[in-house]
Amino acid sequence: MNLFANLEIRLKAHLASMVADGRLPDGLPIDRITVEPPRDASHGDFATNAAMVLAKPAKTNPRALAEELVAEIAGWAEIDTAEIAGPGFINMRAKDEAWHGLLKGILTDGDGFGSSDLGQGNPVNVEYVSANPTGPLHLGHARGAVVGDVMAALLAKVGFGVTREYYINDAGAQVDVLGRTAFARYREVLGETITLEDGQYPGEYMIDIAQALADRDGDKWLTANEDEWLPEFRAFAIDYNMNEVRSTLALMDIDQLYVSERSIVDTGGVERAIGKLTDLGLMYWGVLEPPKGKKPDDWEEREQLLFRSTAFGDDVDRPLKKSDGSYTYFANDIAYHYDKHMRGFAEQIDVWGEDHKGYIKRMQAAVAGVTDKQAALEIIICNIVKVFKNGEPVKLSKRAGNIVTLESMVREIGASALRFIMLTRRNNEVLEFDIAEVTSATKDNPVFYVQYAHARISSALRKAVEVFTDSRIDDKSLCDAEFAHLRTREEQRLISVVAQFPRIVESAALAREPHRVAFYLSDLAGAIHGLWAAGNVDPAQRIVVDDDLPLTQARLALIRAAQITLATGLRLLGVVPVQELRRNEQELF
Numbered sequence: 001m002n003l004f005a006n007l008e009i010r011l012k013a014h015l016a017s018m019v020a021d022g023r024l025p026d027g028l029p030i031d032r033i034t035v036e037p038p039r040d041a042s043h044g045d046f047a048t049n050a051a052m053v054l055a056k057p058a059k060t061n062p063r064a065l066a067e068e069l070v071a072e073i074a075g076w077a078e079i080d081t082a083e084i085a086g087p088g089f090i091n092m093r094a095k096d097e098a099w100h101g102l103l104k105g106i107l108t109d110g111d112g113f114g115s116s117d118l119g120q121g122n123p124v125n126v127e128y129v130s131a132n133p134t135g136p137l138h139l140g141h142a143r144g145a146v147v148g149d150v151m152a153a154l155l156a157k158v159g160f161g162v163t164r165e166y167y168i169n170d171a172g173a174q175v176d177v178l179g180r181t182a183f184a185r186y187r188e189v190l191g192e193t194i195t196l197e198d199g200q201y202p203g204e205y206m207i208d209i210a211q212a213l214a215d216r217d218g219d220k221w222l223t224a225n226e227d228e229w230l231p232e233f234r235a236f237a238i239d240y241n242m243n244e245v246r247s248t249l250a251l252m253d254i255d256q257l258y259v260s261e262r263s264i265v266d267t268g269g270v271e272r273a274i275g276k277l278t279d280l281g282l283m284y285w286g287v288l289e290p291p292k293g294k295k296p297d298d299w300e301e302r303e304q305l306l307f308r309s310t311a312f313g314d315d316v317d318r319p320l321k322k323s324d325g326s327y328t329y330f331a332n333d334i335a336y337h338y339d340k341h342m343r344g345f346a347e348q349i350d351v352w353g354e355d356h357k358g359y360i361k362r363m364q365a366a367v368a369g370v371t372d373k374q375a376a377l378e379i380i381i382c383n384i385v386k387v388f389k390n391g392e393p394v395k396l397s398k399r400a401g402n403i404v405t406l407e408s409m410v411r412e413i414g415a416s417a418l419r420f421i422m423l424t425r426r427n428n429e430v431l432e433f434d435i436a437e438v439t440s441a442t443k444d445n446p447v448f449y450v451q452y453a454h455a456r457i458s459s460a461l462r463k464a465v466e467v468f469t470d471s472r473i474d475d476k477s478l479c480d481a482e483f484a485h486l487r488t489r490e491e492q493r494l495i496s497v498v499a500q501f502p503r504i505v506e507s508a509a510l511a512r513e514p515h516r517v518a519f520y521l522s523d524l525a526g527a528i529h530g531l532w533a534a535g536n537v538d539p540a541q542r543i544v545v546d547d548d549l550p551l552t553q554a555r556l557a558l559i560r561a562a563q564i565t566l567a568t569g570l571r572l573l574g575v576v577p578v579q580e581l582r583r584n585e586q587e588l589f
Contacts (some may be wrong), residue, residue, distance in 0.1 A: 001105045001113055002502035003078070003098065007046060008035040014072055015050065023068075028054050037500060044083070044091035045496060051088035062088030099495045100483035106498070106561040107475045111568045114505045119160030125340050126152040128351035129249065129256070130167040133241045134178045135203055137248050138403040140353060143382040143431065145406075146422035146574070148351040149254050150514035151380065153572045158509045163345070164256040166245075167336060170238050171262040172329060177201070178241075179234030183221070185210035186233070190219055203401025209240045248407045252415045253574055259339075261332055269335035270327050273370055274305075274320060276338065282308045282369050288316065307334075312365035334366045341367070341375045349512065351380045380512055382427045389435040413439055416575040420447045423518035423573060443529075446522060450570070451578040453525035456532060457563040458579045460543045464556055467546055471553075478557040485554035488541055490534045494527040494562055501565045505572070514573075521569045528562055 012033060018024040033054070038047035050069055055062035066088040073082040073090065078098035085091050106113045128148020131141050149164065156162045169175075181200040188194045189210045196202060213221075213236055221229045242258075249256070264270070277283045286306045304319040320331040340348055348367065352359070360379050367377040387394045387404060396402040410418055413435055421438050424446050425431045443449050465473050486495065501520070508516035535542035543555045567577040 001102065001109065002116065002506070003094070003102060003499055004035050004037075004046065004503045005116075005506070007076075007078075007092070008033065008048075010076065011035060011048060011050060011069070011073070014069075015054070018068075024054070024058050028057050030054070036503070037496075038091055041493075041496065043085060044081075044093045045499075046092040046094070047085075048090045048092075051084075051090060055088060066090055096484065099486075099499070102499055103483060103495070103557055103561045104479045106564050107479050107557065110475070110564055111571065113564060113568055114502045115157055115159075116502065116506060117159040118506060118509075119155060119158050121159065121161050122347065123161040123163065123344050124155055124347040124349065125163045125165055125343075125345040126155070126349045126351070127165040127167055127340075128152075129245075129254075130169070131245065132169045132174055133238045133245065134174055134201055135241060136205060136400045136403070137245055137406040138400070139385050139387055139406055139409055140382075142252075142406050142409065142418060143385050143422050143427070144351045144353060145249065145252060145254055146419050147380060147382055147427050147514055148349075149252075150419075150423065150517070150573050151349065151351070151509075151512060153574070154505060154509040154514060154517070157572060158506050160347075160509075164254075165340075166256040166258050168238075168242060168258055168260045168262075170260055171265050171332060175234050175238060176230065178237045179230045181206050182209050182213065182233040182237040183229055186213055186221065189214050190222065201401060203403075204399040205244075205401070206237075209237050212236075212240060244407075248405075248410070251407065251410045252419065259336070261336065264335050264339055265327075265332060269339055270331050273335040273338040274331065276370050277307055277334075280369070280372055282311065283320075284308065286317070288319065307366065307369065309362055309365040309369065312368040314361045314365040318362055318366075330362065330366070333363060334370055337363070337367050337375075337377065338370045341371045346371075346375045347378075348375060349378045349380065351382060354381055354383045357381055378512060380427060383430050385422075386430065386432045387435065388432070391434065394435070416451075417447045419574045420450070420518060420570075423515045426513070426515050446518075447575075449529075450521050450525040450566070451575075453528040454563060454566050454570070454577045455580055456528065457559045457566075460559060461556065464544050464552060467544055468549055468552070471549060473553075473556060475560060478553060478560055481553040481557040482550045483554055483557065485551045486558055488534065490527075490531045490541070491555070491558060494531055494558060497524050497527045498562050498565050501569065517569055517572055521566060521573075524562065524566055524569070528559070528566070531559070 012030050015024065015028070015030050015033070019026060019028065033048065033050045035046050035048045038044055048069075051062045051066035055065050058065065063084060066084045070082045070084060070090060073079055073092060078094055080093045080095045082090060082092045126148055128151075129137070129141055129145045131137055137145075152162045152164045177199055178201060181196065184194045184196060184200065185206045189207060213233065221232070274283065284306055285303050287301050287303055288306070302323070305321045306317040307320055309318045310316060318330055320328055320334070322328055337348060350363075360381075364377050364379070367375055387409070394404050397405055397408065417438050421433050422431065424433075437445055438447055439445075441448055443452075461473060471477075486492070501524075504516055504520045508514055531541075531543070543552070543559060545552050570577045
């Protein structure tokens, strides 16, 4: 069903045969050849760079090689014409039968359209969100949550064995601070006057945690020693916050495997990872240089246990033990990623916030080192999100600690709208959106623009059933439509855009760029709206032509194939397609 991939495979096979029979030399970069839409749609349906890529290493003229390839391509059953453009690019036009076969295939495969076995079942671990369990998820977490979840969906769509994962940072100083904050609030709800210490969590959600503890245990902890109450308060607060995290992510239809840092530490995971690094000769005792360009007043040269991270591209070697003999956060992170490797994940993808950007080199070095280069870590960075309402910044939540909570945003604009809007910019760019705009029923709202296209098609299908009461209007019967009726510019444009979906899915998965699907769906919606606009100007181009069943069936087959494509893409984004327009939204544009 992927016409572009099919042509690319066929072209590469032909080039391999040319190498085999001596018409081309060995060692050519055939893997760099692509078949994709031409930049200018008027030039054809497909374009390939084959002659341009291979001419120089083959020591031949690109146009001469293009002429040989055109002679071959012109004879392919699905190709109508093949022409040379410029110095050696090849443009191709498909026969109508190829497009008709595509539409039938979509109607038959349904939401299987765009699936492939590219990944061949290879396991990949996608870790995202992984917020510290010290408070509610905020709006910034939404972006990483969506990017990670859609990335996982895309990889699964193209045949990888995907595990979605959330790493709970429930070991270390930050959760001790959480436990102490909970104890302070506990004393407060039991009538004491308190003052939070610097660094403790000020959000009023901590009062809810303390009240829940007081409801369960009464005042039993007031006279206890810290070594008695701290583990209890820490564990209770972590569980409370993680339950909130899970329920918030459930609102966004996100389901992950949860892995505890503390469980890895307590079961010897850090020692195993450091032992592995030691066995590989990557640990040593040494003295680090002071930070470049400055030497802090309290800098003390001392011998430390260091990991040779510079051997894997890092800027400096990294300590894995603190002066008190405890392990660093970095040591725990190495243990976690080593644990992923031991669970069978040679391919690991982490989705991080912009504030973790400086951690990339050391973490990639650690994964390469501890796995002896048997695993690789890719990191996707998500930039900040700024949200407004009617042009004014959204008010922060005192209860949540001066943040905009993810839960409040989901409840205000809906999970589908929030998920889509998170992908309207590249993940490494700052994202700004206005709540008033993403909840408006206008073509300037990217969420509504796409959903409106889907609903319009549902409306046309319902109308056809009402008009042609004696005819079946379903996917199976539409496969038998007379597709030769599809001749208008808008119809041809829509077919061409639909055909690109499998290619977009594969490229988005391989490039780790889920926003490509959102961009594509906007283009597809534009082609659908263009078809409607043509019908509004010329009644002969309307979808349902009351006195012409064959023409109507052909157009219904086209828009139904487009709707399947649109719905499949939306579901990959975690967006629920809208089936029906509200009364005041009829024919808005």
